Amino acid sequence: MISVAIVEDDDVIREAVREYLDSQDNMICTAAKPSVEHFLAVLNEETLPDVILMDIGLPGMSGISGMKLITAKYPGVNIIMFTVYIDSHKIFESLCAGASGYLLKNTSFPDMKQAIEIIHGGGSMMSPPIARKVMEHFHAGRKKRVTSPLTDKEKEIVQGLVDGLSYKMIAGSSSISIETVRTHIKNIYKKLQVHCKADVIRKSLSGEI
Amino acid sequence: MISVAIVEDDDVIREAVREYLDSQDNMICTAAKPSVEHFLAVLNEETLPDVILMDIGLPGMSGISGMKLITAKYPGVNIIMFTVYIDSHKIFESLCAGASGYLLKNTSFPDMKQAIEIIHGGGSMMSPPIARKVMEHFHAGRKKRVTSPLTDKEKEIVQGLVDGLSYKMIAGSSSISIETVRTHIKNIYKKLQVHCKADVIRKSLSGEI
DNA sequence: GGGGGTATCCCATGTTTGTGGTATATTTAG
DNA sequence: CTAAATATACCACAAACATGGGATACCCCC
Known part of the structure; x- marks a missing residue:
């Protein structure tokens, strides 16, 4: 039993x-x-x-x-x-x-x-x-990097998040409006099925993106 | 087939x-x-x-x-x-x-x-x-880091942040008040010389903590 | 006994973020 | 060519976060 x-x-x-x-x-x-x-x-x-x-x-x-x-x-x-x-x-x-x-x-x-x-x-x-x-x-040895569902711009935004930048700073460094940054991040969250910065940073650093 | x-x-x-x-x-x-x-x-x-x-x-x-x-x-x-x-x-x-x-x-x-x-x-x-x-x-892959300036409790909080938990969720999972979580995080930020979650997550995942 | 560090809790205030919309121009794919 | 994807931008609202205070209690060490 x-x-x-x-x-x-x-x-x-x-x-x-x-x-x-x-x-x-x-x-x-x-x-x-x-x-x-x-x-x-x-x-x-x-x-x-x-x-x-x-x-x-x-x-x-x-x-x-x-x-x-x-x-x-x-x-x-x-x-x-x-x-x-x-x-x-x-x-x-x-x-x-x-x-x-x-x-x-x-x-x-x-x-x-x-x-x-x-x-x-x-x-x-x-x-x-x-x-x-x-x-x-x-x-781990042979990974395909083509699996990323993100666009180049989105990857750029993700890198900003990983670097600890705020939306405002990302907007500044990419010379776009903060609202655009917010829109990109909304799309990124949708694609990655996450709901906060922390998850994006973790996925990015662990090579999942 | x-x-x-x-x-x-x-x-x-x-x-x-x-x-x-x-x-x-x-x-x-x-x-x-x-x-x-x-x-x-x-x-x-x-x-x-x-x-x-x-x-x-x-x-x-x-x-x-x-x-x-x-x-x-x-x-x-x-x-x-x-x-x-x-x-x-x-x-x-x-x-x-x-x-x-x-x-x-x-x-x-x-x-x-x-x-x-x-x-x-x-x-x-x-x-x-x-x-x-x-x-x-x-x-077998459980390891400890000796160089960390953080206390056990603080490391527990950091782990929560890395896992993408909100303060409220960390409070819940550690059975303490959200205010205590906030205090711990203030101290963590001071010790690590950072000013946002993203930095803590990055440091933690890159082994700096 | 006092000082330093830790752990716990609370308040207040302003900023940032997450999420729901809407909207336009451009590029790409079918 | 039409449809989809992309990049851009704005509004509004609620939640979460960062930071400044202050407070109590415990423990260890000198």
């Missing part, structure tokens, strides 16, 4: 997963909490499950921070990150912080069950797109 | 895999050779398959060397290493040389078929024990 805990803020998903796992004859869901804080409140040596399914995008403490706390206290526990993010940074931060698996939320219930069984058996499981990212991390 | 090539010296395994794949209605086995040399002799733009199943322990040129030759000439091809080795060095050498997947020879035919489909679809697939090795590789 494999004991499993779920930390997921979406009530519908959490309860659906809980019901599915509980209906399996080799699994039991010992906890289903909407946040890391709620989960930590009931976690101790007695209640420690074999496997923890942890969302990343949680209210309050993030799933990654939560995992760091949990693995620091219980190094042997198996944690599966369970999320919508395919962002390289989040993946590698999770892996470095001790995750044993990384499943996307579009994973089917049977696949999820299989992942739990595999990880409980000492293996590891990643959704294929995640595995691909991990692979590509090793392929 | 996915075209697949097999490079495997064991006649029994090679022919069994070839027959199985050919019997699938969405796959065709375009080549089944006992060595890299035999395979290279028939490989060109015309015969290039979508996916190559490559053994590592081959007579003559090893599968890893063969893969390096093939990926150098055809960067887009998907190669799955197919072997008995769980040796870390062989795994990472394969991944670094451009493998898109890594299957153990005890993999069932249906799982192999699924792996080929996943990899052809842009994902990636590793047998669970391999994935575990890869995970552990990241777990």
